[in-house]
Amino acid sequence: MSFLAHFLATCALVSLPLSAASPAPASVNPPPAESPPPSAETIRPFIPIPEKFIPAYFGKRPDSYLIDPQKLLSPSDFRNRLAFLNYHASDSAIDLFVFVIGRDQEIPAGIQLDEMIRRFFSSGRPAVIVFYYPNSVQRSTLLLSPSIASTIPLTEQRRILESAVMQASRKTNLSEQTEQFLVQLSIRIFWMEQMISGKSAQSEEAPHTILNPALIKSAAKAARFAKLQEVGMRLMIPAASALGTLAIIALLVALRRLTTRHFFPVHPVETRLGGDHAAGIGAVITFASAKVPPASQREQVTDFSRRF
Amino acid sequence: MNCPRCVQRIHRAAESCPHCGFSIADADVQFGIDPPQIRCLTDSAGILRRRDRQSVEAAMEKITRRFPQIFVALYTGSLGDVANIRPFSFWLLNRAVYEDAPSHMANDAGILVTIDPESKAATMVFGYLLDPFLNTQDIFECLSRAHPYWLDGRYADGFLKALNHLEVILRKKFKKARRDSEPQKPWELTPHPAEDLGQGVRTLDQTIAEPPPTEEATS
Numbered sequence: 001m002s003f004l005a006h007f008l009a010t011c012a013l014v015s016l017p018l019s020a021a022s023p024a025p026a027s028v029n030p031p032p033a034e035s036p037p038p039s040a041e042t043i044r045p046f047i048p049i050p051e052k053f054i055p056a057y058f059g060k061r062p063d064s065y066l067i068d069p070q071k072l073l074s075p076s077d078f079r080n081r082l083a084f085l086n087y088h089a090s091d092s093a094i095d096l097f098v099f100v101i102g103r104d105q106e107i108p109a110g111i112q113l114d115e116m117i118r119r120f121f122s123s124g125r126p127a128v129i130v131f132y133y134p135n136s137v138q139r140s141t142l143l144l145s146p147s148i149a150s151t152i153p154l155t156e157q158r159r160i161l162e163s164a165v166m167q168a169s170r171k172t173n174l175s176e177q178t179e180q181f182l183v184q185l186s187i188r189i190f191w192m193e194q195m196i197s198g199k200s201a202q203s204e205e206a207p208h209t210i211l212n213p214a215l216i217k218s219a220a221k222a223a224r225f226a227k228l229q230e231v232g233m234r235l236m237i238p239a240a241s242a243l244g245t246l247a248i249i250a251l252l253v254a255l256r257r258l259t260t261r262h263f264f265p266v267h268p269v270e271t272r273l274g275g276d277h278a279a280g281i282g283a284v285i286t287f288a289s290a291k292v293p294p295a296s297q298r299e300q301v302t303d304f305s306r307r308f
Numbered sequence: 309m310n311c312p313r314c315v316q317r318i319h320r321a322a323e324s325c326p327h328c329g330f331s332i333a334d335a336d337v338q339f340g341i342d343p344p345q346i347r348c349l350t351d352s353a354g355i356l357r358r359r360d361r362q363s364v365e366a367a368m369e370k371i372t373r374r375f376p377q378i379f380v381a382l383y384t385g386s387l388g389d390v391a392n393i394r395p396f397s398f399w400l401l402n403r404a405v406y407e408d409a410p411s412h413m414a415n416d417a418g419i420l421v422t423i424d425p426e427s428k429a430a431t432m433v434f435g436y437l438l439d440p441f442l443n444t445q446d447i448f449e450c451l452s453r454a455h456p457y458w459l460d461g462r463y464a465d466g467f468l469k470a471l472n473h474l475e476v477i478l479r480k481k482f483k484k485a486r487r488d489s490e491p492q493k494p495w496e497l498t499p500h501p502a503e504d505l506g507q508g509v510r511t512l513d514q515t516i517a518e519p520p521p522t523e524e525a526t527s
Contacts, residue, residue: 262375262482265489269436270321272309274332277415278401278435280309280318281394282447287458288428294452298445 046106057099058111061120065089068100072134077175081182088186094148094193095127096185103136113143121145126196128189130161137168137181151196160188310444312394335399338392343403352385353425360464367471371419372410375478377437379409380419382467386426397422397433421470423463430458432470441481450474 049057049070056069065085068078081098089095107113113131121127126148131141142161144152168181272279285297311318311325313334324331349356349365356364368380381404387396401420409418416435423430432447450470457466 260374262479264375264377264437264441264482265485266377266437267440269439271436272318272320272322273311273324273330273398275398275402276332277418278398278420278433279439280433281312281315281398282432282434282442283444283451284394284429284431285448285451285455286427286429287455290459294448294455298448 046104048108049101049105054108054111057101058116061124062097062099065096066098066100070100070102072100072102073178074175077178081178084179084182084186088182088189092186092189092193093125094189094196095125096182096189097127097129098182099129099131101131101133103133103139105133107131113141117143118146122147128160128185128192130185132178132181134174134178137165137177140165140181148192148196152192156192156195160185160192163188309439312398315394330395332399332402335395336403339396339399339403343405344400345405345407346383347408348379348381348406350381350383350385352383353423355384355423355425355461355463357464364464364467367468371471371475371478374475375482377413378417378419378478379406379413380421380471380474381406381409382421382423384423384425384463387424389427393422393424393427393429393431397431401433401435419474421467423458423467425461425463428458430454441485442477446477446481450477 053069057067064082065088066073066078066082071078073081085096085098101107117129121129122145127145129143129145131143133139140161142157143149144157164181164184167184168177171177171180285294286292309318310316311328311330313330314325314328316325316327318325318327348368349361351361364382368382371378371380381401383397383400387393397420400422401415401418404415406415406418414435416437419432419434419438421430421432430451432451434442434447450473453473454466454470457463457469
């Protein structure tokens with residue numbers, strides 16, 4: 001959850017006002033105000049989930065974070081959302097299980113959700129269980145596993161779902177809507193986690209933040225290299241200063257060498273062989289053949305002697 | 309320093325070579341009495357291209373910039389026989405008037421490189437100014453750097469390599485000359501006074517050991 005903490009700390013935070021404590025329902029539903037205006041579709045009675053899917057939904061503890069036995073999500077959407085939920089689970093102490101249910105469907109009356117939650121989610125990691133209705137997101141329901149249900153106030157649970165629904169409602173595309181819904185839930189779960197661990201005891205108002213999923217992905221990648229970057233940053237300053245110092249020294253030495261003028265002391269020298277300015281011969285080298293290397297010419301001899 | 313003709317070592321202030329009798333007068337007879345007026349870069353043999361001449365002149369100016377007392381000259385020409393290159397270079401540095409050499413410099417400050425592409429020989433001579441600092445081996449090292457290039461006929465490249473090494477040698481020689489000209493440090497000049505100090509202590513001991521003269525002795 002470190003990447004979320006980082007982003008939440010740096011992003012603009014918007015707080016939602018605390019609402020008055022409401023009676024404790026078994027599950028949390030968004031307020032009626034969030035619902036779209038009644039239409040022919042919404043007033044149509046919901047049909048229960050087909051019988052054949054009941055065991056897949058409620059017969060066992062789910063072995064995946066995304067439960068969609070009716071294949072209501074497209075394969076690519078399912079893959080992406082499941083990847084996100086897996087990532088969330090790897091980064092958070094609280095799992096997020098999402099049951100996808102058709103927009104015209106409802107949970108059969110015989111299914112006791114509280115009972116199901118108690119049965120399947122009493123053991124193991126704490127979890128948030130969401131019943132998500134694509135294209136009818138305001139009907140979504142949120143439940144908490146028993147281990148955290150008593151810790152998180154109902155108002156907070158309500159706010160979590162509200163903010164997720166609000167974010168999802170801004171999108172018209174089903175894929176984006178689902179994505180926004182899950183991302184916002186994930187963010188709010190982070191704050192729930194903080195609340196549980198008591199870190200955010202002084203600020204009961206959890207910030208309401210919108211995060212771009214692309215940013216979350218890049219942040220996840222960045223988190224992998226965080227330690228490496230930290231070490232690199234720690235070494236970078238001394239290394240850069242050392243290199244800079246060396247470069248400056250090299251530059252000064254080069255400048256000095258370029259600008260220095262050398263004056264030899266003048267000694268009186270007696271002239272020889274009648275030469276007013278120079279005498280004798282410095283050295284001679286012949287380059288007629290590569291077989292006569294300079295090393296063999298070191299001793300200065302006359303040309304006659306060399307030929308001999 | 310060696311004689312340009314017989315390459316025998318000659319002593320200081322020799323008016324002529326004690327071995328072969330060579331002197332500048334002999335060179336004058338051989339190469340001419342009138343002083344030739346030439347430029348520092350004289351390519352009589354025509355072995356340097358225009359671009360080569362520019363780089364060679366730049367390298368020569370660089371030496372003068374670093375060592376303002378010194379100028380470098382390059383002469384290329386066909387001298388007929390390799391035996392001629394030694395006395396010719398000796399004569400040229402003594403007799404030539406370098407038109408473009410700095411006016412305040414005499415030929416004493418010159419370093420002349422002569423290349424004879426016909427006899428495939430090259431020489432480097434220097435004036436009296438550098439006589440206390442350079443020796444035959446230094447000059448030979450410079451020419452050795454040019455040898456592989458001159459074998460391939462790349463005269464300008466060889467000359468540039470030789471000048472580069474000459475600059476390195478001159479810098480070393482300058483440092484040594486400066487070091488030698490610095491006054492010696494006090495601890496280098498005075499011997500360690502330990503022995504003198506010991507003598508002083510012994511003298512003092514003897515003085516104390518000797519009893520003062522008595523009145524009887526004095527009387």
